[in-house]
Amino acid sequence: MDTLNADRGDDVWSDPDPVREEPGDAALVVDLDGYEGPLDLLLVLARSQKVDLARISILQLAEQYLAFIARARRPGIEVAADYLVMAAWLAYLKSRLLLPDVEDEDVSTGPELAAHLSFQLRRLEAMREAAARLMGRDRLGRDVFPRGQPEGVRVVRDTVYEASVFELLRAYADHRARRVSEPLGIAARELYSMERAHERLRRVLGDLPGWERLETFLPPEVKGAVFYRSAVSAMLGAGLEMAKEGRVELRQARTFGPIYMRRKRRESRAAATDEARGPGAG
Amino acid sequence: MSVDPRHLRMVEALLFAAAEPLDESSLAARLPEDVDVPAALDALREAYSGRGVHLVRVAGKWALRTAPDLKFLLREETRETRRLSRAAVETLAIIAYHQPVTRAEIEEVRGVGASRGTLDLLLEIGWIRPKGRRRTPGRPVTYGTTDEFLAHFGFDAIDELPGLDELGASGLLQPRPPSAMIEEARARAARESEDGDGPPGGAEISEFPRPVE
Amino acid sequence: MSVDPRHLRMVEALLFAAAEPLDESSLAARLPEDVDVPAALDALREAYSGRGVHLVRVAGKWALRTAPDLKFLLREETRETRRLSRAAVETLAIIAYHQPVTRAEIEEVRGVGASRGTLDLLLEIGWIRPKGRRRTPGRPVTYGTTDEFLAHFGFDAIDELPGLDELGASGLLQPRPPSAMIEEARARAARESEDGDGPPGGAEISEFPRPVE
Numbered sequence: 019m020d021t022l023n024a025d026r027g028d029d030v031w032s033d034p035d036p037v038r039e040e041p042g043d044a045a046l047v048v049d050l051d052g053y054e055g056p057l058d059l060l061l062v063l064a065r066s067q068k069v070d071l072a073r074i075s076i077l078q079l080a081e082q083y084l085a086f087i088a089r090a091r092r093p094g095i096e097v098a099a100d101y102l103v104m105a106a107w108l109a110y111l112k113s114r115l116l117l118p119d120v121e122d123e124d125v126s127t128g129p130e131l132a133a134h135l136s137f138q139l140r141r142l143e144a145m146r147e148a149a150a151r152l153m154g155r156d157r158l159g160r161d162v163f164p165r166g167q168p169e170g171v172r173v174v175r176d177t178v179y180e181a182s183v184f185e186l187l188r189a190y191a192d193h194r195a196r197r198v199s200e201p202l203g204i205a206a207r208e209l210y211s212m213e214r215a216h217e218r219l220r221r222v223l224g225d226l227p228g229w230e231r232l233e234t235f236l237p238p239e240v241k242g243a244v245f246y247r248s249a250v251s252a253m254l255g256a257g258l259e260m261a262k263e264g265r266v267e268l269r270q271a272r273t274f275g276p277i278y279m280r281r282k283r284r285e286s287r288a289a290a291t292d293e294a295r296g297p298g299a300g
Numbered sequence: 301m302s303v304d305p306r307h308l309r310m311v312e313a314l315l316f317a318a319a320e321p322l323d324e325s326s327l328a329a330r331l332p333e334d335v336d337v338p339a340a341l342d343a344l345r346e347a348y349s350g351r352g353v354h355l356v357r358v359a360g361k362w363a364l365r366t367a368p369d370l371k372f373l374l375r376e377e378t379r380e381t382r383r384l385s386r387a388a389v390e391t392l393a394i395i396a397y398h399q400p401v402t403r404a405e406i407e408e409v410r411g412v413g414a415s416r417g418t419l420d421l422l423l424e425i426g427w428i429r430p431k432g433r434r435r436t437p438g439r440p441v442t443y444g445t446t447d448e449f450l451a452h453f454g455f456d457a458i459d460e461l462p463g464l465d466e467l468g469a470s471g472l473l474q475p476r477p478p479s480a481m482i483e484e485a486r487a488r489a490a491r492e493s494e495d496g497d498g499p500p501g502g503a504e505i506s507e508f509p510r511p512v513e
Numbered sequence: 514m515s516v517d518p519r520h521l522r523m524v525e526a527l528l529f530a531a532a533e534p535l536d537e538s539s540l541a542a543r544l545p546e547d548v549d550v551p552a553a554l555d556a557l558r559e560a561y562s563g564r565g566v567h568l569v570r571v572a573g574k575w576a577l578r579t580a581p582d583l584k585f586l587l588r589e590e591t592r593e594t595r596r597l598s599r600a601a602v603e604t605l606a607i608i609a610y611h612q613p614v615t616r617a618e619i620e621e622v623r624g625v626g627a628s629r630g631t632l633d634l635l636l637e638i639g640w641i642r643p644k645g646r647r648r649t650p651g652r653p654v655t656y657g658t659t660d661e662f663l664a665h666f667g668f669d670a671i672d673e674l675p676g677l678d679e680l681g682a683s684g685l686l687q688p689r690p691p692s693a694m695i696e697e698a699r700a701r702a703a704r705e706s707e708d709g710d711g712p713p714g715g716a717e718i719s720e721f722p723r724p725v726e
Contacts, residue, residue: 054387057411076485100412133485137477141409144463144472149393151462153384156368158452163366163374163530168319169579169587179638181597181605183430183666184423189599190606191680193623309565313583316566330586352522353529366526373523373543374530403682420684432673441675 056104059083061139071140076132077115080108111135210237210249215256223266223281232257232277303336303343311340321361321451359450360457384421391418392427396449396461398473400431400442405475419443427452516556520548524557534574597634604631605640609662609674613644613655632656640665 053059063082067074087105091097114128126134156162218237232253240249257279260266269278310331315322328337341362345355348364356365366374384392391414394406407414422428431444445458455461471478523544528535541550554575558568561577569578579587597605607619614622616632635641644657658671668674675683 054410055412072484073488075488127486129486129488129490130482133477133482136485137472137481138409138411140470141472142411144467144470145390145393145397145409148397148461148463148467149389152393152396152453153389155453156371158365158454160375161371162368162454163526165316165318165364166530166532167576169317179595179597179634181602181665182426184426185597185602186606186609186666187423187675187680189603190610193603193607194677194680196624309563309580310583310586312565313579314565314586316577317579317587350522352525352527364529366530367522370523370526373527403679414682416682416684418684419682423683429667430673430675432669439672441673441679 056083056101057138057142059086059101060104060135061142064139071136071143074136074139076136077112079135080112080115083108084112208245210240210245210252212252212255212259215249215252216259219253219256219260219266227281229269229278229280232279235279303340307331307335307340308343308347310335311337311344315344315355315362315364318363321358321363323361327362356454357456358454359447363451365454385418387415388418388421392422392445392449395422395428395443396445396458397464397467399444399458400434401444402434402440402442404440406443408475516549516552520544520553521556521560523548524550524553528557528568528575528577531576534571534576536574540575598631600628601631601634605635605658605662608635608641608656609658609671612657612671613647614657615647615653615655617653619656 053062060079060083063086064071064074064079066082067078084105087097087101090101111128111131114131117128158164214237219235222235232250235253235257236246236249240246254277257266257268257277261268261282265282267280267282270276311327314327314330324337324341327341328335331337341355348355352367352370353364354367356363387410390410391406394409395401398405398409403414403419419428425448426446427449428443429446431442433439434442450456450458467473471481524540527540527543537550537554540554541548544550554568561568565580565583566577567580569576603623604619607622608614611618611622619632632641638661639659640662641656642659644655646652647655663669663671
């Protein structure tokens with residue numbers, strides 16, 4: 019894995035076979051290497067129509083692409099998934115272009131889809147031209163040069179120490195990456211256990227005759243959101259347990275609403291078992 | 301209005317000695333108070349035009365640079381700079397023209413996932429930097445170009461990017477096609493479905509076009 | 514005898530860009546054959562006399578130098594910019610991402626004792642400052658970043674620092690196993706018991722009821 023990454027690091031400079039950049043694809047894409055994804059292939063095909071990109075026939079382009087992919091899929095050779103997804107989409111587009119428009123506000127019409135594809139192609143081509151123009155400029159250190167022996171007037175800066183954003187991000191990323199290779203240690207965490215909740219509920223229940231919010235039963239030492247959450251769920255669990263034993267009743271008026279609990283009265287023990295299974299235990 | 305020649309040679313000396321481009325306030329801070337810095341810079345730029353060294357403005361600052369037409373003399377003495385991959389060059393152009401732009405938007409324009417290491421490389425060269433966050437779900441980081449980018453490619457400001465206005469006017473820097481483009485496509489589709497009972501069939505593609513290397 | 518101005522500007526550009534003084538034969542080697550190097554040098558020296566920059570001969574070689582009478586402009590001691598050490602950058606990054614964070618926590622995260630000098634240096638530069646005290650035994654001081662930190666690195670707010678997922682996406686961070694997530698959860702749990710300002714993106718637990726204080 020490390021070797022692979024190192025190789026790709028170099029590739030960034032050496033204008034690599036673009037499809038290979040995605041690990042895993044390299045073995046599959048035999049006929050399509052040299053193309054940087056379906057959009058790149060489409061752009062190359064579109065150029066073969068030898069007209070302004072604004073005037074290409076999207077229908078014809080879809081045909082060309084589908085024919086190309088059909089040939090690329092010789093027996094035993096697989097074509098990368100994204101090329102097939104594009105093929106499926108273009109087949110759909112073709113049908114939309116050839117059939118009358120559906121009267122449906124929610125579905126884009128064939129021409130709209132075609133316009134979007136044409137837009138994407140023109141935008142990609144525009145960016146490629148822009149990139150070529152950019153790299154063809156007179157560049158510092160290649161075409162134009164600064165003074166070779168500066169004598170040292172520098173812009174006075176407020177800070178004496180220098181560090182770039184890149185260094186900062188790199189340092190943090192390196193640090194995270196180093197952590198990962200360390201032995202895995204699972205931090206012990208203090209949580210409120212069911213046993214403790216059960217015990218506490220048993221103890222405090224006698225003092226509370228009426229309906230009380232579940233939170234009132236929480237122990238006073240609850241601190242921190244994680245601990246709090248564990249205490250709430252342990253308390254609910256203990257409450258349900260005791261409801262099953264017929265010792266408490268639970269009630270919740272609405273979803274995510276507050277949960278209430280009270281001691282079960284002894285006289286109505288038989289009837290209350292059903293009640294306890296009602297809203298609270300659901 | 302003519303500039304005092306003594307002031308001119310002071311500005312000249314400072315710019316020659318400087319290791320990096322100087323802005324007007326840094327120049328003014330080092331010069332006697334009575335020096336009209338903008339006027340002196342203008343006069344100096346004039347004096348150097350046509351010479352082997354030019355006074356240029358990069359990223360809002362002033363610097364002396366060898367004349368571009370003399371690159372044939374100077375190129376050989378530099379090590380062959382390593383060539384950036386097509387992916388890196390395109391990514392740089394997209395960031396320059398669409399900034400601030402998120403990684404997902406770059407991928408959308410290129411039609412492929414950004415390979416790991418491309419942004420990393422551009423960050424390391426110092427041509428791009430994180431600019432902020434997009435106010436959309438997930439608040440993704442946006443990227444833009446740096447002053448070093450401007451200095452390297454010899455721009456005074458980012459709006460000097462070649463073709464920027466035309467691209468902006470054509471709607472190609474927008475995330476969606478402009479409505480004019482959709483109308484056009486609609487008209488063409490109408491024409492095509494009229495005269496084409498037989499779509500032009502894929503058979504004529506005898507030679508597969510190869511991508512430009 | 515007059516010198517072709519085109520030759521003059523070639524010599525000028527070569528001398529300007531050269532990293533060291535050039536002798537006449539190395540100049541001649543880079544110039545077209547018909548350039549009379551000694552004559553061009555003479556003419557150039559003449560052209561620069563009285564200017565802010567002089568063409569001078571040092572140890573038999575030629576170089577452009579600031580005019581001696583203008584050295585006073587450059588003499589002002591330039592403050593040297595020094596790069597931060599690796600350890601300091603890493604400490605700074607940890608503080609930026611984990612703030613508020615105590616010295617002991619930085620040491621635990623880095624796996625080495627943070628030298629007192631590193632924190633002192635960052636405090637002195639003004640990129641970090643004490644933020645409050647942790648509610649744990651000993652009530653240790655916590656640290657966080659300052660506005661100067663944001664200004665230096667060009668961020669508007671601390672949450673503009675790219676997140677871990679974005680570092681991964683840009684290729685800066687290698688994929689990690691879930692142990693890192695455990696660390697994160699632990700760090701978050703620790704932050705929640707903090708009495709200083711909340712964590713930078715403190716909204717993550719807002720949907721749960723807070724314990725009554």
